[in-house]
Amino acid sequence: MILRTLFTAAALGAALSASALAPPAQARTAPPAQAAAPLIAVEQYELANGLRVVFHIDRSDPVVAVVLAAHVGSAREEPGRTGFAHLFEHLFFLDSENLGPGGLDRMSARIGGSGANGSTSRDLTDYLQTVPNDALEQMIWAEADKLGYFINTVTDAVLAKEKEVVKNEKRQSVDNQPYGHTEPVISAALYPEDHPYSWSVIGSLADLNAATLEDVQTFYHRWYTPDNATLVIAGDFDPAQARVWIEKYFGEIPRGEDDPEPQVRPAVLSADVRLMHEDNFAQLPELTMVWPTVDRIHPDAAALNMLLVLLTDGKESPLTSVLVDERRLTAEVQAFQYSSQIAGEAYLSVRAFDGVDLDTVQTALDEGFARFESRGVDVEALDRAKTLAESRFYGALDSALGKAAALARYDLFAGRADYADVELARLRAVTAGDVMRVYRQYIADRPHVATSFVPKGQAELALAGSAVAAVVEEPIIPGAEAPIDQRAGDVGYARTPSSFDRTVEPPSGPTPVVTPPVVWNAALPNGLQVSGIRSAEVPLAYFDLSIEGGRLFDDPDQPGAANLLARIFDRGTARRTPAELENAFKALGAQVTVSVGDERFLISGRTLDRNLAPTLALVEEMLLEPRWDETELTLAKAAVTAQIQDARSQPAALAARIMDLTAYGADHILSRSVLGTERSVAALTMDDLRRFQSVILAPGLAHFRIVSPSDQTAVTAALASLGERWAARDAVVPTFPEPSAPTTSRVYFYDVPNASQSVLMFGYPALRRGDPDFYPATVMNYRLGGGGFASRLTQQLREGQGYTYGVRSGFNGGERFGTFNLSSAVRTNVTLEAFELARKIVAEYGDTFTAEDLEVTRSAMSRSRARAFETARAKLGVLQALGEIGLPADYLTREAAVIDDMTVEQVRALAERWLRPEAMIYVVVGDAATQAERLQALGYGPPVMMNEALAEADR
Structure with a gap:
């Protein structure tokens, strides 16, 4: 199911760590673009009423992505009236004057759309959908109705119902989640009360409850106007015809009042702030440290992104090497840059193992920072990080919608839709000197906010000197909300005047010709089956090596071997240490992961297509020459044990476990957790994993699949060595009975x-x-x-x-x-x-x-x-x-x-x-x-x- 998305700090941070395309950015004059052909070719213009329009042509599929981005997020709100931008993200998908009941959602189903979606951040609300290209005029008509012919349909009853939906979202993403209150606590501590980033995007339940219909109407008329929005269309369409439709449907919507552009206002801390919270759901202690940094298009943003990667990503990074490999305090150190339109932050987060005192974590982090300062920036490590970041950059452009969303954000925050080239150039230009300079300027010995979220009853694990954070937790009161009368919204409303009858839905265009991809197939001498699809939309190759059986090979009395094997499988080879293998993949712009499912053991990867052959050579080495490193096994067992413990804090994961347990029965392997149990993981040895590997990894059970600009000849040539070296042998997947469906509830x-x-x-x-x-x-x-x-x-x-x-x-x-x-x-x-x-x-x-x-x-x-x-x-x-x-x-x-x-x-x-x-x-x-x-x-x-x-x- 597609859900309306709220961009929290964590979500944005994950996006930023994965791609330079993530929002937000600074709305001011940007550096000039490079003279070379643009990465994403655009055509852009502006209507008389101020609506900015961006086109990108992509003929690869008969689809168009349509993004309407309003230049309004939580930063345009006021204290006491928070959460309005996010509330409007919801309201806009309901009725509108001319689409009628169900609005865009109902139309999306009818026209075969991806499902109307949206997101809200501090500075932007965007509405996104991909549709068959014969529905483009219908989408333009619908998006115009949203912007100019909507607010009269919002009644007190509609507002009351959607408030409940938003409050449920807050409960689901914040109140009922472990560590869910971390970002709101940090924002309130980092910024003064009058700073628009001091409250969370979703707002407070109190403010939502207090919002009146008049408040909502006032907010709409101020911010949802053509001159405060950007419309992006990307895909297979006729731009001349699209111009005509856009003028017809958007052209007569009046512009709004002129509001000044937000001014850069970074957070300023005079001293460290330490806060703690006993989390009702958390099973493990978590330390999060946040430093004030820069806005989205600041010249230092790229260097800060690279700094955080170099500090934490990989075996040789100083923070990971100290906390994970040497001190064994955690399975992972995470860091990301969260840059917005007028300010930014650098986040560093450690979810420690059970019972670990966060003061110990802080001491280890200090040691890691000291190591970074003494050793400086490894130029080769920086080059690897930049290559991998470039691969991720392209990965975000794999779809028309990905391109459209990026263009809308670039246009809003940088003032130009073709900013991708500038961003990529800045990434490529980062030097070791830049990285060390931003470290000293923004991180080293600088005031920061540190939050300790610890399990209930374990306050002693928090950082020393931490004050109790102000966290509002909603009480459970039966009947607290009045029942919703769905019929109360069925009232008449005045229609906004228009020069033509907007109630008439535009016709569909010519039916798109859908051509299934051409699949090629091959078989290697050892029985490995290979299939592929040639696709040159981005210079990346995506592949999976799928081996039948997965955790069906696990022993129900000692589960978790398949998952543990997957956990250590990419941790070095007989010829390379874990760090050397990791660095070799990064240097190629490759990401390779190993996982296990109910029926498959899976090695998945993405790499720059120009480096496909050496990437597959490394996969072959990993598969056929395991390292069997006892140190890595110890680390992996500690990490899996923490996962098992952490899963007890996730309500949805608990529900899924109970469903499996009751559906499959006590003797079935699928009634067990894929992670195993703390006891079974502790008991597994390297000899157990060797035996397990010898049983399950057989080419006759495997299938290699790839989507790549490379053709069949190039792919099979890159796999030729694997077809020769991976010896064929007999292997049989264990059988388990199909579970019986219940006869009663x-x-x-x-x-x-x-x-x-x-x-x-x-x-x-x-x-x-x-x-x-x-x-x-x-x-x-x-x-x-x-x-x-x-x-x-x-x-x-x-x-x-x-x-x-x-x-x-x-x-x-x-x-x-x-x-x-x-x-x-x-x-x-x-x-x-x-x-x-x-x-x-x-x-x-x-x-x-x-x-x-x-x-x-x-x-x-x-x-x-x-x-x-x-x-x-x-x-x-x-x-x-x-x-x-x-x-x-x-x-x-x-x-x-x-x-x-x-x-x-x-x-x-x-x-x-x-x-x-x-x-x-x-x-x-x-x-x-x-x-x-x-x-x-x-x-x-x-x-x-x-x-x-x-x-x-x-x-």
Whole structure:
């Protein structure tokens, strides 16, 4: 399900660490662009009313991405009126004057769009969607309605309901998450009260509750105007025709009042600030340190990004080497630069192992910084970091939407959409001297904010001298929110005048021609199967080496070997130390990860295509010449143990564990955690892993798939050595019985005291991916819970009642096993009500499914095929379905026919067969003291309390 996205500091930091494209930036004169051909060619102009328009042509797929970016985020709010920009991100997806009820969400399903999405940051709110290119005029019409013909549809009832949705989002992302309050605590400590970055993007519950309709209308009229927005269209379209449509639909919207551009205002600290919080969910202590730095387009931003990479990324980085390898205090040190329009921060975060005193972590960090100061910047390490950053930079441009989102942010924050070339040039130009200079200027011995988030009852682990942070935790009060009357919003409203009838939806253009990607296949002498798709949209190669079996090879009595093997597999080779292997990949611009799933052991990678052959040579060395480093095994076991402990703090992860435990039964390997247990991980030895590796890594069980600008000849040549050296041998994947679906329903409850939300998970063992009913059942589920905002579950639980931020349902099928699953996090005090409503929707779905529902399903799923193969990962998905699941070569054509031929009667029959509300496993993770007894009203008896059972299973 697509959820409206809130950009928190952590989310932005992850984006910044992955790509130089992440927002935000400074709206002032930027350096001149390079004379070379632009990285993302653009055409840009401005309407008379001030709307900035950016075009980028990309003919690779018959799709267009449309982004409307409003130059407004939380920084345009005022104290006491916070959270408005994020609230509008939500409101804009509801009704508008001319689209009618359901607004953009309803239209998106009808035209085969990706699902309207949006994000809010400190300085920007953007609305994003990819659609088949025949729907471009409809999207322009809809986006114009959002900007100029919307506010009259917002009534008191609409506002009241959407407040509940936003509050549920805050509960889900902040209140009910371990460490969720870290960013708000830091922002309040780092900036003075009158600074627009001193409050969080999502705002406070008190401010949301106090917001009136007049407040909302005033905010809209000030900030959501053409002269304060940028429209970006990227993809396969006619720019001349698009200009005509944009002028027609946007041209008569009046411009707003002129507001001054925000001025740079960095945070200023006179002394260190130390704060601590006993976190209701956290299982491990976490130290976060934040220093004031620079705004988004400041010349020092690129050097700061490289500094944080060099400090923490890799075995040879000083902070990681001290804290992870030498002191063994944590599994990872994270750092990222969070630069916004008028200020920025450098974040450093350490989630320590169980029971570690954060003063000890601070001492180790000081040692790491001292090592960096004494050794200086390794020029080769900097070159590797820059090469990898360039690869990530290109990776963010893999889709039309990725390009469109980047262009909108560049235009807003840098004042020019073609800023990508400047940013990439700045990255390439960073020197060792630049890195050391910004370290001394912004980090070394500079005042900072340090937060210690520790488990409840473990205040002694916090940094010495820490004051208690001001954290507002919402009490659980039954009936605190008044019921929402959905009919209250069905009132008339005055239409905004227009020169033409905007209620008439524009027609679709010519139907796009969808051409499935051309797949090539080969087999190497050792039996390794190879398949590929040639794609030259970006200069990157994406690949997977998938080996059948995965954790099915695990011993149910000693689980976790497959995951532990994956954890150490890329930690050096017989010829290279872990650091040497890591550096070799970085020098090629390659990222390679090893993971294990229910049915596959997976080596996945992305590299600059020009370096494909040497990258695959390193993968071959890693696969055939393991290092079997005892030190790395010790480190990996400590890291996995911390993961196991940390998973106990995640309500959604707890729900999934209970579902597996009850669905598969005690003797099935899939009833175990993929991580294993603390006891089983501690018991595993290197000899165990050697034996495990010798059993599972057989070329006859493997499939290599690749999406790359390189052709079949180049790829198979790069794999030739692997085909010769990796010896063929017999290997058989262990078999486990298919679990039986339940015949009656039971409720299983896991108690998280004082939880502000309850996680609901309904499910049972169901269809495998290759079962004849799997895809028809997927089509059937679209209107139930697979169609995002077009689904009944979302429309009723979220949009109708405000119970949740998001809900979805779907069939998840592998080669051997499959499940049906419905999941949602709902506010605690409506746990029973939300449960009953979700169950009722499922129970009545087949009988109430209509011809209109079928038409929406058919239109959405058929027209969305234009987007089905756009990204490299989507193309890899096609290769996976063919090579792993064993679907026929024409499965895409067959599935298109399933959609076209589906009838209402078939949907009803599928619902009767595969939706089983009275034979379902129901899991609830929440506050038992207030909610467990209430659930007896469901009629399934007292809930089965699972805390002890899960603890025993994972012991």
